[in-house]
Amino acid sequence: MSNIIEAHGVSKSYGGVKANTDISLTVKKGGITGLIGPNGSGKTTMFNSIVGYHPIDEGSIKFEGQEISKMLVPEIARLGLLRTFQQTRIYSQMNCVENMLISMPHRKMSLMDAFRRNTKADTDKAEHLLEFVGLYEKRYLQAGSLSFGQQKLLEFAMALMNEPTVLLLDEPTAGINPTLINGLIDRLKRANTEFGITLFIIEHNMRVIMNMADHIYCLAHGQMLAEGTPAEIQDDQRVIDAYLGAH
Structure with missing residues (x-):
């Protein structure tokens, strides 16, 4: 390599x-x-x-x-080239799908303009990635209501939304609760092997x-x-x- x-x-x-x-x-x-x-x-x-x-x-x-x-x-x-942080950087008052959409490259616009630019394909992609990290059932919950471990999974999905190299x-x-760690490890490995990240x-x-x-x-x-x-x-x-x- x-x-x-x-x-x-x-x-x-x-x-x-x-x-x-x-x-x-x-x-x-x-x-x-x-x-x-x-x-x-x-x-x-x-x-x-x-x-x-x-x-x-x-x-x-x-x-x-x-x-x-x-x-x-x-x-x-x-x-x-992207990074995540020890303390999550999410929008706690938005739901998970909205967090995914606002994480897209045009996020530096106003929130209203950013959402106008999102398409159904963007929403479908967001929901697919939330399913990938195990948050599909919580996709319309406010991000601030998630556990800390789930917020880390959301931040991971938000990074994937930008298709990093x-x-x-x-x-x-x-x-993260020990019960979530194995699932996170599995998803990180899959992001590496399946997405080539x-x-x-x-x-x-x-x-x-x-x-x-x-x-x-x-x-x-x-x-x-x-x-x-x-x-x-x-x-x-x-x-x-x-x-x-x-x-």
């Missing part, structure tokens, strides 16, 4: 705090890559750098061979990431600590000492 994301020598500081220092990593097209590490190790900062939420101080980030480190979030999103997921199983996942649940990822990177103190297959990461003493020993 070819590399779809290539980051080389990426550094980012906030004032005197070095969040990322000289980080290099690649994400294989069509695969599932994991990013792990203790709290405060710089994982979310790295995600934010990749999708354009803040400019990096040094280094290079390429998406399909194109330099994107100076691009803004909307430009990067139009290339097909790569989807960065920031702790997708955090705060490359996944790059920050995850603290080691059972989840070790069973999903083809390749895993581990950060510590804003620096790259180790990388390898799940088996290699599990056996790496540096990772055990810095992170896995606490899990």
Whole structure:
């Protein structure tokens, strides 16, 4: 598989705090890559750098061979690179279908204009994806009435509505009832295999990431600590000492 994301020598500081220092990593097209590490190790900062939420101080980030480190979030999103968040970003007063429709690329318009531009095909697509994530029966319920786990499934479906090439997921199983986790894992794997979406996942649940990822990177103190297959990461003493020993 070819590399779809290539980051080389990426550094980012906030004032005197070095969040990322000289980080290099690649994400294989069509695969599932994991990013792990203790709290405060710089994982979310790295995600934010990749999708354009803040400019990096040094280094290079390429998406399909194109330099994107100076691009803004909307430009990067139009290339097909999207992310989800630890805390869901949904419209709590809208129902699930409306959330799906407003997540479309023209969402920067007024709500009324955005809904006018949606077609029956858009609605059918929204309902199909809600069925895919297991929310079809709740499609006309207000999103704010859903459980936190269901809201995460809705946010996942909203991302799929935009047909991303790569989807960065920031702790997708955090705060989810254990009974929902297996279903979410199954849907993430299906999005990868059936829709061909490359996944790059920050995850603290080691059972989840070790069973999903083809390749895993581990950060510590804003620096790259180790990388390898799940088996290699599990056996790496540096990772055990810095992170896995606490899990």
